[in-house]
Amino acid sequence: MSGRLSDRYRTAFVTGAASGLGRAFVAMLLAEGVRVWGTSRDPARIAPAAALVPVALDLADPAGAEAALGRAAEQAGGGFDLVINNAGAGVFGEFGAVEFSTWAGQWEAMLTGTFRLTHAAWRQLQARRGGCLVNVSSLAAEFPLPFMAGYNVAKAGLSALSESLIFESRNSAVTVIDFRPGDYRTDFNRNMQTLSPAFGSRPAAVWRRLEANLAAAPPPAAAAADLRRALARGRSGIVRSGSFFQARLGPLAARLLPAAVLRAVLARYFGGR
Numbered sequence: 001m002s003g004r005l006s007d008r009y010r011t012a013f014v015t016g017a018a019s020g021l022g023r024a025f026v027a028m029l030l031a032e033g034v035r036v037w038g039t040s041r042d043p044a045r046i047a048p049a050a051a052l053v054p055v056a057l058d059l060a061d062p063a064g065a066e067a068a069l070g071r072a073a074e075q076a077g078g079g080f081d082l083v084i085n086n087a088g089a090g091v092f093g094e095f096g097a098v099e100f101s102t103w104a105g106q107w108e109a110m111l112t113g114t115f116r117l118t119h120a121a122w123r124q125l126q127a128r129r130g131g132c133l134v135n136v137s138s139l140a141a142e143f144p145l146p147f148m149a150g151y152n153v154a155k156a157g158l159s160a161l162s163e164s165l166i167f168e169s170r171n172s173a174v175t176v177i178d179f180r181p182g183d184y185r186t187d188f189n190r191n192m193q194t195l196s197p198a199f200g201s202r203p204a205a206v207w208r209r210l211e212a213n214l215a216a217a218p219p220p221a222a223a224a225a226d227l228r229r230a231l232a233r234g235r236s237g238i239v240r241s242g243s244f245f246q247a248r249l250g251p252l253a254a255r256l257l258p259a260a261v262l263r264a265v266l267a268r269y270f271g272g273r
Contacts, residue, residue: 006033016087059113182242
């Protein structure tokens with residue numbers, strides 16, 4: 001597709017729009033002439049813009065999130081051409097050391113909340129007989145991050161949902177993008193819950209590696225550029241985004257290496273062996 005994204009998508013709904021990748025996605029869409037409804041638990045944190053409508057939405061309240069989407073869709077004229085499920089958060093800690101209620105809370109928001117929001121958005125897109133759904137998963141769906149069990153499960157589940165909808169939308173005008181970013185230079189770690197009372201040597205080593213990865217990672221605008229190219233193509237599929245090592249070399253190694261060898265490589269990479 002030549003021209004601007006607004007030639008294809010007039011309106012967009014983006015969750016997690018106040019910071020990180022979500023903020024970069026919103027900036028990219030606004031620059032492309034798309035009118036955006038951006039969400040945050042605190043809409044005051046969303047940077048104001050002429051074509052941006054802030055929306056209060058908390059995935060920890062799935063019913064409330066669906067209602068917020070419904071109200072925004074009415075404002076947009078009955079639905080959106082583009083829906084980007086981006087909101088999420090991490091929990092870092094040893095699985096057994098963290099109370100199960102914490103993991104369950106993460107799954108309630110990132111699985112149940114996102115799934116319910118996707119269900120409502122999917123019905124809108126189907127009724128409009130066109131548009132695009134973007135689920136922002138993670139390369140953690142392919143390469144689980146140590147001591148982030150809840151996040152890994154949530155992102156793998158979201159990718160599985162996207163794959164299901166890619167199949168269901170075959171031969172229709174609705175497209176689905178499973179967007180899998182690697183590390184980007186955001187405040188993700190700063191906002192993460194770190195719940196092991198005192199890290200042992202292995203979690204501490206992994207945490208140092210995660211911090212180093214984010215410090216050396218590309219800026220969020222690079223992810224927005226990758227998403228823009230995918231949206232311009234107008235095709236369903238998986239889009240991996242990040243550094244060459246994470247988004248290109250890693251998936252290639254996963255296809256070629258035996259699982260046991262790949263685990264050993266990842267253990268050495270994260271320093272938590």
